Amino acid sequence: MSIGRLLVRTGKFVFLLVVIAVLYAYAMFQGGFVSWFLFYSVVIILLCNTLFMLYPLRWIEVERQFDRKLLSHNEKMEVTLLLKKKVAFPLIYVSVMDDVPASLEGMGKAPGTIFFFTGAKQLSYNYQIRGSKRGEYWFSPITLKTGDLFGFFQKEYQIDIEDSLTVLPRLWPLKRWNALWNDNQEITPVSAKLVEDAFSVAGVRDYVPGDKLTSIDWKVTARAGKLVTKEFESQSGKGYTVILENAGEGKQDDVFEERVEFAASIIDDCYKQTIPAGFGISTNADLLIEEGSKKQHIQKIYQELAKVERADMYVDEASFFKQTVRNRSIVYIASSMTAQRMSALQSFLENRNEVVIALLQKETVADVDIEESLYRLKKQGADVMYIQSDTSAFDVTS
Known part of the structure; x- marks a missing residue:
């Protein structure tokens, strides 16, 4: 506490003592009922005021309650602040204020309130937030405040309650993602191209909203009387391994966010088609998450995509492409x-990897050497796709 604040508090306390002394002197000299009534009334009020101030705020337990830990993009969630008094005591007022991370938008209701003259042992307050930007957010602390009747004194107490909340990346539909030009200039589904040689039907499961109609087993559906979906098992351990380029120099945050959202949309497409998917970033030599197709596995990839950040470094310094990778899609x-990056991708093709290059560009490639290199990669078996984003989807062209 600073010396200035200490002097102010001392001055207020001395002022109250002077008021009591003056009233007592007045009552002694006046000796009437009114003077003594005034003296004892003020003394009782000041004693109650003292009791209010002596009540320790640490006797109030505070909880922050979420109904879930993961939020989709722009999804709303209610947060509950729960106050429990160890000893029920009618405080004049107690205010509670939560520290909400800046990137979590409020829904018009403040993340705190003031309770007046309440003797209840348990109090609660609700407010809403919305996940408008992907990321992992930490809440802390919660601040309690109280004071006396006259505003002379005020107490503040902070409770460090660390709670995390993850806002997942936005998912967009993928226009024409399932169509690529093959060597005969015919349209071939991407998923079929990888799945045809890599997967076989392992069984069936109950239909989940979002499953494609092509994966429904109509014969079993007719026998069972309910929709069931085919499940595939890998014959050669192959699925999608999504590698996100997170290296770059300068201010490229908007472009990077588009890459993250496109990666999340691909992972979502894999989940709907029960295709195993793994995830890695260019600046990490090891994959962050190996391939898998279960819901919990896909959620882990979403969480990694929510937390991934752009590394301010030269693209060719990324470590993932400096290693040998074999037999992956x-x-x-x-x-x-x-x-240098295209040279690394060419090495991947030579090591029996299937490579799909997804370029998110505002404009088409203008460098002649780059165009020629991409054409050579196509001849060696790579699929090159150009991604354009609009207000409703990612448009994929080859």
């Missing part, structure tokens, strides 16, 4: 290409 998501 890689989807590489980037916004630009360099000669």
Whole structure:
């Protein structure tokens, strides 16, 4: 506590003592009923005021309650602040205020309130937030305040309650993602291209909203009387391995966010088709999450995508492409290409990897050397797709 604040508090306390002394002197000299009534009334009020101030705020337990820990983009959630008094005591007022991370939008209701003259042992307050930006957010602390009748004194107490909340990336529909030009200039579904040789039907499960109609087993559905979906098992351990380019120099945050959202949309497409998916970033030599297709596995990928950040470094310094990778189906998501990066992708093709290059660009590639290199990668078996984003979907062209 600063010396100035200490002097102010001391001055207020001395002022109250002077008021009592003056009233007592007045009652002694006046000696009437009114003077003594006034003296004892003020003394009783000041004693009650003292009791209010002596009540320790640490006797109030505070909880922050969520109904879930994961939020989709722009999803709303209610937060409950619960106050429990160890000893029921009628405080004049107690205010509670939560510290909400800046990027979580409120819904018009403040993250705190004031309770007046309440003797209840348990109090609660609700407010809503919305996940408008992906990321992992931490709440802390919660602040309690109280004071006396006259505003002379005020107490403040902070409770460190760390709670985390993860806002997942936005998911967009993928226009024409399931169509690529093959060597005969015919349209071939991407998923079929990878799944045809890699997967076989392992069984069936109950239909989940979002499953494609092509994966429904109509014969079993007719026998069982309910919708069931085919489940596939891998014959050669292959699925999608999504590699996100997170290296880059300068201010490229908007472009990077588009790459993250496109990666999340691909993972969502894999989940709906029960295709195993793994995830990694270019600046990490090891995959963050290996391939899998269960719901819990996909949620882990979403959480990694929610937390991933752009590394301010030269693209060719990324460590993932400096290693030997074999027998994978890689989807590489980037916004630009360099000669060194295309050389690394060519090595991946030579090591029996299937490579899909997804370029999110505002404009088409203008560098002639880059175009020629991409054409050579196509000839060696790579699929090159150009991604354009609009207000409702990612448009995929080859």
